[in-house]
Amino acid sequence: MAKTINKDIRLRIYLLFAIIFIAAIAIAARIIQIQFIQGNEWRAKSEQQSYKYFEVKAVRGNIYSDDYSLLATSVPIYDVHWDARVVRKNLKNNQFLAEIDSLAIEYSKLFPEESAKAFAARMKRAYENERGYYLVRKRISYSQLKQLKKFPIFKYGQYKGGLILDKSDTRKRPYKLLAKRTIGNYNSVKKAYIVGLEGAYDDTLKGDDGVRIKQKTSGGWRPMYLFDETIKEPVDGIDVVTTLDINLQDVAENSLYRELVKNQADWGCAILMEVKTGKIKAIANLKADTATNTYYEGFNYAIGTAMEPGSTFKLASMMAALDAKKVKPDEIIHTGDGSYTYYGKTIHDSHRGGYGDITAAQVLEKSSNVGMFLITLNAFESEPARFTNSIHAMGLHNPLGLEIKGEAKPYIKTPKDKTWSKLSLPWMSIGYELSMTPMQVLTFYNAVANDGVMVKPIFVNEFRKTGVAIKTFEPQVLNPKISSRSTIEAVQKMLEGVVQNGTAQKLKNSPYPIAGKTGTAQIYNKRYNKRNYQASFVGYFPADNPKYSCIVVVNNPNRGLYYASLVAVPVFKDIADKIYATDLSIQIHNEEDTILQTPNSKVGTYSDISGLYKSLGFKIASEMNDASYISGYGSQDSVNFYKRNLQYDLMPSVKYMSAKDAIYILEEMGLKVEISGVGKVVEQSIAAGSRIRKGQIAKIKLRF
Numbered sequence: 166m167a168k169t170i171n172k173d174i175r176l177r178i179y180l181l182f183a184i185i186f187i188a189a190i191a192i193a194a195r196i197i198q199i200q201f202i203q204g205n206e207w208r209a210k211s212e213q214q215s216y217k218y219f220e221v222k223a224v225r226g227n228i229y230s231d232d233y234s235l236l237a238t239s240v241p242i243y244d245v246h247w248d249a250r251v252v253r254k255n256l257k258n259n260q261f262l263a264e265i266d267s268l269a270i271e272y273s274k275l276f277p278e279e280s281a282k283a284f285a286a287r288m289k290r291a292y293e294n295e296r297g298y299y300l301v302r303k304r305i306s307y308s309q310l311k312q313l314k315k316f317p318i319f320k321y322g323q324y325k326g327g328l329i330l331d332k333s334d335t336r337k338r339p340y341k342l343l344a345k346r347t348i349g350n351y352n353s354v355k356k357a358y359i360v361g362l363e364g365a366y367d368d369t370l371k372g373d374d375g376v377r378i379k380q381k382t383s384g385g386w387r388p389m390y391l392f393d394e395t396i397k398e399p400v401d402g403i404d405v406v407t408t409l410d411i412n413l414q415d416v417a418e419n420s421l422y423r424e425l426v427k428n429q430a431d432w433g434c435a436i437l438m439e440v441k442t443g444k445i446k447a448i449a450n451l452k453a454d455t456a457t458n459t460y461y462e463g464f465n466y467a468i469g470t471a472m473e474p475g476s477t478f479k480l481a482s483m484m485a486a487l488d489a490k491k492v493k494p495d496e497i498i499h500t501g502d503g504s505y506t507y508y509g510k511t512i513h514d515s516h517r518g519g520y521g522d523i524t525a526a527q528v529l530e531k532s533s534n535v536g537m538f539l540i541t542l543n544a545f546e547s548e549p550a551r552f553t554n555s556i557h558a559m560g561l562h563n564p565l566g567l568e569i570k571g572e573a574k575p576y577i578k579t580p581k582d583k584t585w586s587k588l589s590l591p592w593m594s595i596g597y598e599l600s601m602t603p604m605q606v607l608t609f610y611n612a613v614a615n616d617g618v619m620v621k622p623i624f625v626n627e628f629r630k631t632g633v634a635i636k637t638f639e640p641q642v643l644n645p646k647i648s649s650r651s652t653i654e655a656v657q658k659m660l661e662g663v664v665q666n667g668t669a670q671k672l673k674n675s676p677y678p679i680a681g682k683t684g685t686a687q688i689y690n691k692r693y694n695k696r697n698y699q700a701s702f703v704g705y706f707p708a709d710n711p712k713y714s715c716i717v718v719v720n721n722p723n724r725g726l727y728y729a730s731l732v733a734v735p736v737f738k739d740i741a742d743k744i745y746a747t748d749l750s751i752q753i754h755n756e757e758d759t760i761l762q763t764p765n766s767k768v769g770t771y772s773d774i775s776g777l778y779k780s781l782g783f784k785i786a787s788e789m790n791d792a793s794y795i796s797g798y799g800s801q802d803s804v805n806f807y808k809r810n811l812q813y814d815l816m817p818s819v820k821y822m823s824a825k826d827a828i829y830i831l832e833e834m835g836l837k838v839e840i841s842g843v844g845k846v847v848e849q850s851i852a853a854g855s856r857i858r859k860g861q862i863a864k865i866k867l868r869f
Contacts, residue, residue: 223372224334226402228348228362230411231446231626237348237363239334243310245301248327249292252318255325261292264317271316275309276302298329336363344414346462347448347569347624360465362624365568366405369628375399404629408444413437413743417447420739421717425451425460428722428732432460434467435718435736436607440711442640443611443620447740466718471573471600475686476532476729477703478596480656481609482541483529485555487652491544494526494655500535508587512538512595515685515728529659530667532683534595541594549590553579560619560644561601561609567622576600596686603718606703611714612644613660614680614705617653619644661708669702671734677745678708681737683729688721698727702734706741707751715740778804816863818853819846824867835859842867 228237252261269285291299305313310330313319319328336351349361358367376397417435425433430453437447448467451460464470486492503519505512512534514520520533528536545552556562562577577599578589584598592598601609604622612619621641628636647653660680664672668683681704688697703716717733717740726732745751778785784803817834819827827846831838836851839862850864851857 219377221375221377221397221399222334223374223399224401225336225372226370226404228370229404229406229629230409230414231407231444232410233406234411235339236344236407236409236411237336237338240337241307241332242304242335243307244303244331244333245305245310245313246329246331247288247291247296247299247301248323248329249294249296249299251324251327252292253295256318256321261318265289265292268317268319272313275312304335340411342462343411343418344409344448344462346450346465347409359570361569362405362407364570366625370402370405372402373400403635406626406629406634407624408439408446408626409448409624410446412747413447413740414449416743417449417736417740418451420736421449421451422460424719424732424736425453428719428726429453430719430723430732431721432464432466433717433719433736434603435715435740436467436604437713437715437740438607438611438622440611440614440705440714441620443608443622444626444640445622445624446713465569465571466720467603468567468569469571469573469602471575471602471605472688472699473597473599473686474601474606474701475596475684475699476534477606477610477682477684477701478599478601479529479532479537479594480613480660480682481556481559481561482537482552482594483525483659484559484648484652484656485552486525486540486544487655488555488648489544489551492525492540494524494659496525497522498525498528498533498536498539500528500533500539503533503535505535505538507538507542507591510588512591526655526659526662527666529656529682530662532663532668537594538591542591545590549585550580552590552593553577559609559612559647561605563643565605565608565621565643567604567624569624572604573600573602575602575605596684603701603716606701607714607716608643609647610682610703610705610716612647613653613656614711614714617645617647617650618642619647657708660704664704664708668728668730669704669734671730672738675706675738675741675745677706677741677751679706679741680704680708680711683734685727685729697721700727700729700732702729702737704737706745710751712748712751713741713744814856816849816851816853816855816857819849819865820853822846824865827865831863831865836861836863838862839864840867841865844868 225239227235227239230236265285265288266281269281269288272284273279273281288301314322314328318326320326322328323330338345338348347361349358349363349365351357351363352359358364358370363370417437421433421435424430432450432452434451435447435449436445438445450462450464450466452463452466453459454461454463483492487494499522500514500520503514503516514531514533514535516531516533519535520527520531523531523533523536525536525540527533528540541552556577562575564572564574566572578585578593580589589598608619608622619642621643623638623641625638627634627638657680660682661678663669663682664679669679669681672679672681681702684699684701684703686699686701688699699718699720700722701716701718703714705711705714715737717736719729719732719736722732775785817830819830822830823845824840828838828840834857836857837860841864844867846865847868848866851861857863
């Protein structure tokens, strides 16, 4: 019986050992399978769950004006998080409680929209719940961060105070709304830079992003740094130096704004270009905000809106006729009473009663619709394709190929178009049944100013890296010869005539010669409406040696004034006057016609007055080394000095002196001086020649 029991026990033990052995073999096999066969797969999954690769954004390049003033730059912003677990581990509970109220008070001072009580309450909850990545505040500036890092608890940093900072960059424009649409901005919907220079040169500005490893916490918490190992360093973007002049841009925007408000227009634009280079020095685009009754840069009309240009296109029509030898500048055109009927449609001149018999040059000067009709029909009625071919030869049918996105294509109709009719030719001659953008019209006029060479409008001078130019942009010629030399010279004189004798005489008395053309076109919206107009003026200056061209467009002015001379010309004049006042190279100095008169001087010491005249190159008629105070009187080619003698017991005359000189003289004589007013001395309380004593009060009154 005992043997049977022992045998049963042994069998059970053997069976248990067998099971354990089999289990051990199975475990060992599984370990081998996981470690060596599936090892790479599981390690990858583990790393995927614990670590992730994150993009490290490169710092976007700056955008500068032509004088290196900042137009757009990247500014760091920070999201602030807090790890309460770190604080619980490294700070005693009583220390946290002692400092949290002070932290809340300082925080509320920096961000007053949240009370100290509310901030302290939510931080205490985060502390009690051991939050590991608690959001404190989003998008604070660097200056705010510097203050925040000095606050109680936060001042201990990440590893003791639990302060976690996530840095990113935001785009700022130091000049706010200045040239906003041209500079461009970030499209939050498409998450990209699309418009303006930001969009055009995005690849250049954005640089090359880097890559960094981060660890993810369990439970779906947000990413946290495991270690600051950068796999790929980011390469910062390249700076873009534009052609824009911030001073001229400011003048263009403010002048355009005033004119739009004054006339309650729908929108307007102004562009200033350098004639030889095509560099855009200013470009303003403003549209009405009916909700606030103000204007803002909401769309780039200068580049993106193609409309019928109206009378500004008459220049191209005149050039086509001149090139075809179908008209001469002094040829008489019979415009009659200012109306002309063709295929049942009647065209009118704006001048009541018409212009009668005028020359072809005067047709452009006075912007006669009838005259331009007749010139074009006489030249091209039998072969309209010759007219459109001439326009194409000028290059007006081609887009300019601007780097800034959104350029509208010009539309120049041809006889092959389905919409071509008998009326198309004469209507095109005065700027209808075709469309061009303001920039395209300006480029055409700029070519005329540039003696027939059409250059491409450019917005960028150079690319810079760490302050060094790495690429410079040169002028690009789009068409080396838009017309014959004789035609260019003829229309240049005609455009000067527009200002001197025609529709832009408000610019006639400018101190520098201007050439240009007005345009007042009806706006087509299902039909032409005599209450909706687009006014424009495009021209260049100085007319005898063009340096700048400019176009101003005012769309749909609503206060009864719609002629270009009244709503567009004033903006052009403001811009041109600003340039004339600051650019000495366009100010004319004719030495043969100018007689330089020697100026008179104020009273002063001999050494000061004579030294000043000599430094300016004026001839001294006679030296007066013994005189202490003198005044200088100029003649045509020299200066004469007169003594202003002082007797220390007699009151001198200080009339017409500056306050500085009068005070110096009187105090030197021992008088106490009281002054009032600004300018030169016009009155003195003590009459000249009166006896004086030291310490006496002398009152002097000044006035300009």
